[in-house]
Amino acid sequence: MECTNRLLKRGEWKINQTFNNLDIEKQERIINAALLEFAENGFEKASTNRIVKSAGIGKGMLFYYFKNKKELYLYLVEYSLDIILKEFIGKIDTNETDFIERLRQIAKIKFENNQRYPSVLSFLGNIFIQEEWEVSENLKQRYEEMMNIRHSILYDNVDTSIFRSDVDTEKAYKLIKWSIEGYQNELINQFKEKNLATTNMDPYWDEFYDYLEVLKTIFYKKEEGTE
Structure with missing residues (x-):
């Protein structure tokens, strides 16, 4: 997507080359520890002592x-x-109607x-939704543009003709979205302490797809030839 690529090119910061040269696992350990600390405590109350302890590095580093x-x-x-x-x-297929x-x-x-980026969403939410700490106008603009892209990905090019005629489409959107997000958050909480690499997720996704079929039965028109 052109707008997504444009936003990715507009960074303001320069990564410390030493940090950039660290192995990915260590980078992510430091980043995730810092994201969690800021997400839970905000900028003013966030402790670099807790960050380094969680990341397993020295404060000087x-x-x-x-x-x-x-x-x-x-x-x-x-x-x-x-x-x-x-x-x-960037990974969502908007050709799906x-x-x-x-x-x-x-x-x-x-x-x-x-599992890889556990605190990214809550961290951004604290900054831009709750306006927890002041950031530059450029960053605010990037966030607003990102939210506009997110809205387009959710709703643009959706085939509304498959919804039942007696259903308010806008309300159906919300109910479906809440249902899916609720199940998704339940799974995330359930697997917080588990290693997904060694967990067979197939039964959980099968259950999830069963729920989606129920939602289709509730909100979509019946297919021809079905009762």
Whole structure:
């Protein structure tokens, strides 16, 4: 998507080359520890002591990679925006015109990425939704544009003709979205402490798809030849 690529090119920060040269596992350990700390406590109350303890590094090393807490925080804002665009939004097939099927792929992408990027969404929410801390106008604009892209991915090119004629489509959108997000969050909470690499997810996805069929039965027109 052209608008997504444009947003990805508009970063303000420069990654410390030493941090960039770390192995990916260590980078992600530091990033996830910092994201969680800021998401739970906000900028002012966030503790770099807790971040380094959770990440398993010395405090001096953290400030070797980032000059201070503010630089780390602003890096995380840009990082989170890029992750949402590349790993979530950028992987959704908008050629799918069935609303429930489109939400199905969104839910699966979000669930599969939650293990690797567990605090990105809550971190961004605290900044831009709750306006927890002041960020630059450029970052605010990037966030607003990202939200507009997200809205387009959810609703553009959806085939409304498959909905029952006696159903309010806008209300159906919300009910379907709430149902899928609720099940998805239930799974995320259930598997927080588990290693997904060693867990057979097939039964859970089969159950999820069964629920989607129930939603289609409720909100979609019956197919020809069915009672």
